[in-house]
Amino acid sequence: MSDKTTTQTPMLEIRNIKRDYHVPTGLFKPEKVVHAVKGVSFKLETGKTLAIVGESGCGKSTLARILTFIDEPTAGELLIEGKTVDTRPGHLTAEMRQKVQIVFQNPYGSLNPRQKIGDVLGEPLAINTSMTAAERRERATEMLVKVGLGPEHYNRYPHMFSGGQRQRIAIARALMLKPKLLVLDEPVSALDLSVQAQVLNLLADLQDEFGLTYVFISHDLSVVRYIADEVMVMYYGEAVEYGSRDEVFSDPKHDYTRTLFAATPRADVDTIRARVAAKRAGAPKVA
Numbered sequence: 224m225s226d227k228t229t230t231q232t233p234m235l236e237i238r239n240i241k242r243d244y245h246v247p248t249g250l251f252k253p254e255k256v257v258h259a260v261k262g263v264s265f266k267l268e269t270g271k272t273l274a275i276v277g278e279s280g281c282g283k284s285t286l287a288r289i290l291t292f293i294d295e296p297t298a299g300e301l302l303i304e305g306k307t308v309d310t311r312p313g314h315l316t317a318e319m320r321q322k323v324q325i326v327f328q329n330p331y332g333s334l335n336p337r338q339k340i341g342d343v344l345g346e347p348l349a350i351n352t353s354m355t356a357a358e359r360r361e362r363a364t365e366m367l368v369k370v371g372l373g374p375e376h377y378n379r380y381p382h383m384f385s386g387g388q389r390q391r392i393a394i395a396r397a398l399m400l401k402p403k404l405l406v407l408d409e410p411v412s413a414l415d416l417s418v419q420a421q422v423l424n425l426l427a428d429l430q431d432e433f434g435l436t437y438v439f440i441s442h443d444l445s446v447v448r449y450i451a452d453e454v455m456v457m458y459y460g461e462a463v464e465y466g467s468r469d470e471v472f473s474d475p476k477h478d479y480t481r482t483l484f485a486a487t488p489r490a491d492v493d494t495i496r497a498r499v500a501a502k503r504a505g506a507p508k509v510a
């Protein structure tokens with residue numbers, strides 16, 4: 224934790240979360256049980272970013288799905304602002320659902336090619352609020368500007384945007400219901416390095432402006448080093464390392480973390496930090 228002395232209620236807390244999957248192995252054969260997440264706990268304060276890092280298959284995405292109520296834990300407790308969330312199907316409140324949103328790696332897959340961007344952004348409001356069409360339009364236009372696009376993009380279709388712009392649209396949509404917590408599952412992994420820097424920069428600005436809390440899932444240590452306040456390293460479903468970014472990067476405790484760090488060229492870390500710094504110093508807004 225970046226501030227161990229605070230008594231503030233965490234935005235997010237998970238206690239001993241587990242997720243098993245029962246996988247059929249064939250007719251008349253016993254099921255195989257995959258322990259995807261094996262008892263993970265952490266606390267995350269408002270306005271902070273926790274990066275969850277690890278190789279493919281370590282359980283990061285399973286945890287992301289649990290944190291965003293897409294999947295249910297097999298065991299353990301999930302608390303948002305100190306309140307235990309009832310994650311059983313049909314028990315989740317609309318208020319809780321609104322507080323937590325997710326952004327995926329590839330927004331193109333989740334954007335309907337025949338839906339105009341204005342409608343993409345207005346949809347969560349149409350489903351979850353009683354806002355009028357005019358109010359929805361106003362909020363969507365405001366949000367386009369917040370993410371570095373413009374009102375002129377309202378009537379355009381997904382294929383008319385670049386990868387970076389589509390990720391901005393996905394971020395805008397995730398923010399339409401004014402959530403408090405964003406789970407970002409590899410949000411820049413599919414983008415070129417320079418575009419990555421712009422989107423990371425945007426996420427940092429939005430975090431400041433809206434006081435957002437982020438759980439940032441990534442396999443890319445250079446990105447994690449830039450964005451995270453705290454870092455959790457997962458390995459085969461377990462959190463093998465957890466601490467402030469500086470603690471974890473300067474003094475990794477677990478052999479797996481040291482191996483992971485050794486496999487990341489230092490140049491990557493420096494390149495992305497330099498690019499982000501350059502963008503912050505006054506680069507064009509649109510990726």
Ligand SMILES: Nc1ncnc2c1ncn2[C@@H]1O[C@H](COP(=O)(O)OP(=O)(O)OP(=O)(O)O)[C@@H](O)[C@H]1O
Nearest residue numbers: 244246257259277278279280281282283284285286
């Ligand atoms: N629905 C499912 N049914 C069965 N097994 C699953 C399911 N989802 C995930 N798993 C298994 O759980 C483990 C963790 O998967 P998960 O996708 O969470 O890992 P990950 O670290 O996010 O990997 P990636 O980055 O490749 O998505 C893997 O062994 C995976 O095969």
